[in-house]
Amino acid sequence: MKKLSIAIMTTALMGISALSSEIKKPECIAPAKPGGGFDLTCRVVQTGLKDQFSRLMKVTFMPGGIGAVAINQFNTTRTDDPNAIVAFSSGSLLNLATGKYGKWTENDVKFLATAGADFGAVVVKSNSKYKTLDQLMNDLKKDPTSIIIGAGGSVGSQDWMKGALLFKSIKKDPRKMRYVAYDGGGDAIAGLLGGSIQVYMGDIGEMTSHLDSGNMRILAVLSKKKLPEPFSKYPTAIEQGYDVEWTILRGYYMGKNVSTKAYNAWVKAFENAYKTPEFKKIQEEKGLIPLNMAGEELDKSVKERIVKLREIAKETGLIK
Structure with a gap:
């Protein structure tokens, strides 16, 4: 020794x-x-x-x-x-x-x-009708314009890219995405909680403090593998059948x-x-x-x- x-x-x-x-x-x-x-x-x-x-x-x-x-x-x-x-x-x-x-x-x-x-995350309000990523993706398959997605970045930003990858995973054109660009993550979260958007493309690290309030739910983490504690309870998009990863x-x-x-x-x-x-x-x-x-x-x-x-x-x- x-x-x-x-x-x-x-x-x-x-x-x-x-x-x-x-x-x-x-x-x-x-x-x-x-x-x-x-x-x-x-x-x-x-x-x-x-x-x-x-x-x-x-x-x-x-x-x-x-x-x-x-x-x-x-x-x-x-x-x-x-x-x-x-x-x-x-x-x-x-x-x-x-x-x-x-x-x-x-x-x-x-x-x-x-x-x-840090890793991307697909986030909804805790009272959203979407309890799983599958439910969300099935609605997007039926009508890509039926859901309003938002994030703290403009079209072409890395936050927009997370949504684009989700669309690509179900063979939908990302240009059909109804996307709302906010000045930052804080504004986007306010938009989600206020009902202006239905899905927030965020980051797992920034969500920790917000999740304690019980106002939001993570449908998927955009990592290749399960994350360590305290994030291991959140499923990845990949394990749910969608080839989407954003590090x-x-x-x-x-x-x-x-x-x-x-x-x-x-x-x-x-x-x-x-x-x-x-x-x-x-x-x-x-x-x-x-x-x-x-x-x-x-x-x-x-x-x-x-x-x-x-x-x-x-x-x-x-x-x-």
């Missing part, structure tokens, strides 16, 4: 040493104003990796185009910066897939690591010309952090479910996701 403990400690120290030697001024870029999801993503790494730096990681806010300003800078003046990582989300990946970042694509950055994940991924990328040595030092730092109870605690505090990937594994996963998003965007007329 003593030898094992020494081995683990030695491995951790080697990772810390490699990171410290490569990264002198650690910085996380949040491509938005303070207080949002990108801010949250940077705070996770700021706290989660604090023991691996000689100084506290700096968080810099860089709003503009939901990530467009940041990706432009890291493809012009900071392509090889070893100190800086940039927060991204599934919304960022959708923007890449639909060309909203101009000429920059998924091949113009190095995807580094994840902070954690709200939060993570980090670096400039495409960063040295392999610096990139690998960051990867190792995240891999070390993922093994600690402290990092898991931070994820829980920030409402994230552990989905820990770094390096090549994440890069492959992200690029596969973007290909799928691009296909969906073409099928639904978002891009040509």
